[in-house]
Amino acid sequence: MNRDETAPAVIDIVLADEAETEQLGRHLAHWIIATGDGVTLYLQGELGMGKTTFSRGLIRGLGHVGAVKSPTYTLVEPYEHLVPPAYHFDLYRLGHPEELEFMGIRDYFQGGHVCLVEWPERGAGVLPGADLQLTLSKLGSGRQAHVTGNSGRGERLVRELGSLVRAHSDR
Ligand SMILES: Nc1ncnc2c1ncn2[C@@H]1O[C@H](COP(=O)(O)OP(=O)(O)O)[C@@H](O)[C@H]1O
Numbered sequence: 048m049n050r051d052e053t054a055p056a057v058i059d060i061v062l063a064d065e066a067e068t069e070q071l072g073r074h075l076a077h078w079i080i081a082t083g084d085g086v087t088l089y090l091q092g093e094l095g096m097g098k099t100t101f102s103r104g105l106i107r108g109l110g111h112v113g114a115v116k117s118p119t120y121t122l123v124e125p126y127e128h129l130v131p132p133a134y135h136f137d138l139y140r141l142g143h144p145e146e147l148e149f150m151g152i153r154d155y156f157q158g159g160h161v162c163l164v165e166w167p168e169r170g171a172g173v174l175p176g177a178d179l180q181l182t183l184s185k186l187g188s189g190r191q192a193h194v195t196g197n198s199g200r201g202e203r204l205v206r207e208l209g210s211l212v213r214a215h216s217d218r
């Protein structure tokens with residue numbers, strides 16, 4: 048049996064600076080493109096921990112050229128020219144989870160899309176579940192990303208990140 052098949056679907060990754068946070072997003076984007084399917088990611092952590100920075104790296108990694116603005120006031124920013132199409136949510140200002148029904152939330156999460164959700168806890172009970180949960184916290188002057196796989200696809204992605212991080216530290 049492949050030893051990696053039994054590895055737990057949880058990993059902690061140290062991100063020394065802003066560039067490394069963006070780079071983690073780019074790595075995920077490359078994996079998404081290589082596997083040719085969408086994924087739903089919950090991005091958690093306090094204000095200023097790097098959720099939008101990570102999203103910028105991922106969206107640019109999918110091929111978007113130009114600005115990636117925080118969807119704090121619009122709730123969602125679509126990137127429908129990408130393959131797969133990506134939707135960047137920030138639910139910080141969501142008044143009530145039921146508002147997601149009025150937004151037609153199910154259409155976004157129907158599968159085959161990349162859905163990045165900042166502040167998913169604000170949509171609890173209505174927001175569809177995530178393949179991957181990424182929690183950012185402070186570590187010295189940098190950040191730590193705690194990544195959990197919550198589906199078969201999410202677990203495969205965590206293992207992929209595990210071998211990537213090992214490859215980097217082996218250098
Ligand atoms: N690994 C890191 N180490 C130090 N600072 C970081 C790191 N990643 C991002 N930052 C900085 O932290 C801030 C994060 O802002 P932002 O991505 O908007 O956070 P959030 O969306 O979580 O509120 C930015 O100023 C960015 O430069």
Ligand SMILES: [Mg+2]
Pocket residue numbers: 098099117137165
């Ligand atoms: Mg943000």
